[in-house]
Amino acid sequence: MWGGRFAEGPSAIMREINASIPFDKALWREDIAGSRAHVAMLAKQGIVSEADARAIDDGLQQVAAEYERDGVPEDWDLEDIHMTVEARLTEIVGPAAGRLHTARSRNDQVATDFRMWVRAANTRAIAGIDAVLRALVNRAEEHADTIMPGFTHLQTAQPVTLGHHLLAYFEMLKRDRSRFADALARMDECPLGSAALAGTGFDLDRDMTAQALGFARPTRNSLDAVSDRDFAIDYLVSASQCSLHLSRLAEEFIIWASQPFGFVKLPDTLSTGSSIMPQKRNPDAAELVRGHAGRIIGCTTSLMITMKGLPLAYSKDMQDDKPPVFEAAGLIDLSLAAMAGMVADSTFQTARMRKAAEAGHATATDLADWLVRQADIPFREAHHITGSAVKLADSKGVALDGLSLDDLKPIDDRIDERVFEALSVDASVAARASYGGTAPIQVRQQVKDARSWLEKN
Numbered sequence: 001m002w003g004g005r006f007a008e009g010p011s012a013i014m015r016e017i018n019a020s021i022p023f024d025k026a027l028w029r030e031d032i033a034g035s036r037a038h039v040a041m042l043a044k045q046g047i048v049s050e051a052d053a054r055a056i057d058d059g060l061q062q063v064a065a066e067y068e069r070d071g072v073p074e075d076w077d078l079e080d081i082h083m084t085v086e087a088r089l090t091e092i093v094g095p096a097a098g099r100l101h102t103a104r105s106r107n108d109q110v111a112t113d114f115r116m117w118v119r120a121a122n123t124r125a126i127a128g129i130d131a132v133l134r135a136l137v138n139r140a141e142e143h144a145d146t147i148m149p150g151f152t153h154l155q156t157a158q159p160v161t162l163g164h165h166l167l168a169y170f171e172m173l174k175r176d177r178s179r180f181a182d183a184l185a186r187m188d189e190c191p192l193g194s195a196a197l198a199g200t201g202f203d204l205d206r207d208m209t210a211q212a213l214g215f216a217r218p219t220r221n222s223l224d225a226v227s228d229r230d231f232a233i234d235y236l237v238s239a240s241q242c243s244l245h246l247s248r249l250a251e252e253f254i255i256w257a258s259q260p261f262g263f264v265k266l267p268d269t270l271s272t273g274s275s276i277m278p279q280k281r282n283p284d285a286a287e288l289v290r291g292h293a294g295r296i297i298g299c300t301t302s303l304m305i306t307m308k309g310l311p312l313a314y315s316k317d318m319q320d321d322k323p324p325v326f327e328a329a330g331l332i333d334l335s336l337a338a339m340a341g342m343v344a345d346s347t348f349q350t351a352r353m354r355k356a357a358e359a360g361h362a363t364a365t366d367l368a369d370w371l372v373r374q375a376d377i378p379f380r381e382a383h384h385i386t387g388s389a390v391k392l393a394d395s396k397g398v399a400l401d402g403l404s405l406d407d408l409k410p411i412d413d414r415i416d417e418r419v420f421e422a423l424s425v426d427a428s429v430a431a432r433a434s435y436g437g438t439a440p441i442q443v444r445q446q447v448k449d450a451r452s453w454l455e456k457n
C-alpha cells in the first residue's frame with residue numbers, strides 16, 4: 001500500500017509490532033460503512049465516476065457479506081482493518097478500487113471508524129444502565145417499608161428502609177447515564193474528510209458524509225480531528241465512574257450475602273458453588289464486577305497516558321487506543337448485565353435485616369432527638385444522656401427499647417413513657433420524612449419520581 005519509496009520490505013519484527021489487525025478487525029462494519037459513505041460522496045462531487053463508485057460500493061457490500069459469513073482474515077502484512085478491506089476490495093473490483101482512497105487518509109478513516117464504534121458502545125452502556133435502573137426502582141417499591149440498619153463506618157448508625165438504600169444507587173447510576181449521554185452529544189462530529197492532517201484539495205461535501213454516517217456535523221479542525229481521542233476517553237471515564245458504582249453495589253451484595261449478615265440470598269443463576277465445600281454459595285459474579293472496575297479504570301489510565309505527550313497530529317501510539325476501549329466496553333457491558341440480574345432476582349431476608357436494625361441501638365439518635373423535643377434539652381446534653389442509656393442497655397444485654405421506665409428514670413427523670421413511641425425502628429424511619437429522607441412515605445414519592453424520569457428518558 002505504501003511500498004513505492006522503499007527498497008526493502010519490513011522485518012518480521014516491524015510487521016508484528018505494526019499489525020493492529022488482530023484487534024482492530026472489530027471495526028470492520030464501521031470501516032465499510034465509512035468507505036461506502038465516502039465513495040458515494042466522491043461520486044456526487046464528480047471526483048470519481050458513477051460507474052467506479054458503483055463497482056466499489058458493490059465490492060464493499062461483497063466484502064461485508066464475506067466477513068459476516070467467514071470472519072475477517074488476519075494478515076499482518078496488511079497491518080490493519082483499513083488495508084485488509086481495501087486489499088480484498090482490490091481483488092474483487094480491480095484497479096478502480098484504488099480510487100476509494102482519494103481525498104482520504106487512514107488517519108481520518110480510523111478516527112471516524114473508531115468514533116462510530118465508541119458511539120455504539122455508549123448507546124449500549126445507556127441501555128445497560130436503564131436495565132439496572134428499572135430493577136432498582138422495582139425492588140425499591142417492593143421494599144419501601146423494609147427496615148434495615150443504615151451504616152456509617154460499617155457500624156450500625158440509624159435504621160433506614162431498604163427501598164431508600166436501593167434508590168441511592170438509582171441516583172448514582174442516573175448520573176452515570178447522563179455522563180454517557182453527554183459524551184455521546186460531544187462526539188457527534190464526523191472526522192472524515194480531514195484527510196491525513198491538513199484537509200484536502202479535493203472539493204468534498206463533508207456534510208454529506210457526516211450525515212450518511214449519522215453524525216450531526218463534520219469536525220471543524222482537521223488537525224484536531226485526526227489526533228483527538230477525547231471521545232474514547234469520555235467513554236472510558238464514564239465507564240470508570242459507572243463501574244465504580246457497580247463495584248460498590250456488588251460489594252454490598254457480597255457483605256449482605258455473608259453468613260454473619262444474611263441480608264440477602266443471591267440468585268442461583270448468579271452464584272457459584274465450591275468444589276470442596278458443599279455448603280458454599282459464592283458471590284462470584286459480584287466479586288468479578290468489583291474486580292472488573294479495577295480493570296476498567298486501568299483501561300482509562302492506559303489511554304490517558306498514551307495520549308498525554310503526543311504532539312499534533314497523528315502518531316502511531318494512537319493505534320494503542322483500541323485495546324483498552326474494547327476491553328473496557330466488554331467489561332462494563334457484562335457488569336451492567338450482571339448487576340441488573342442481581343438486583344432483580346436476589347431475595348432480601350427482611351426478617352434478618354429488621355433484627356439487625358433492632359440490635360445495634362440504631363434508635364439512639366431518636367432518643368436524643370426526643371429529649372430535645374419533649375424536654376427542651378440541648379442536643380449535646382441529650383447526646384450524653386442517651387449515651388448513658390445505651391451503656392445501661394449494653395450491660396443488661398437488651399436493645400434500647402428493651403429498657404424499662406424504671407431503668408431510664410434514674411438516668412434522667414425528664415424521660416417519661418412517651419419515649420417508647422420514639423424508640424422503635426418503625427417510628428425511627430417514619431420520623432425521617434424530610435425531603436430525600438428514609439421514611440416509607442418519602443421512598444414511595446422517590447419511586448414515583450424515578451418512574452416518571454425513566455419514562456421521559
Ligand code: ARG
Nearest residue numbers: 020024080106107110318319
Ligand atoms: N491502524 C492505524 C491506527 O489504528 C490506522 C492509521 C494509520 N495511519 C498512519 N499514518 N500510519 O491508528
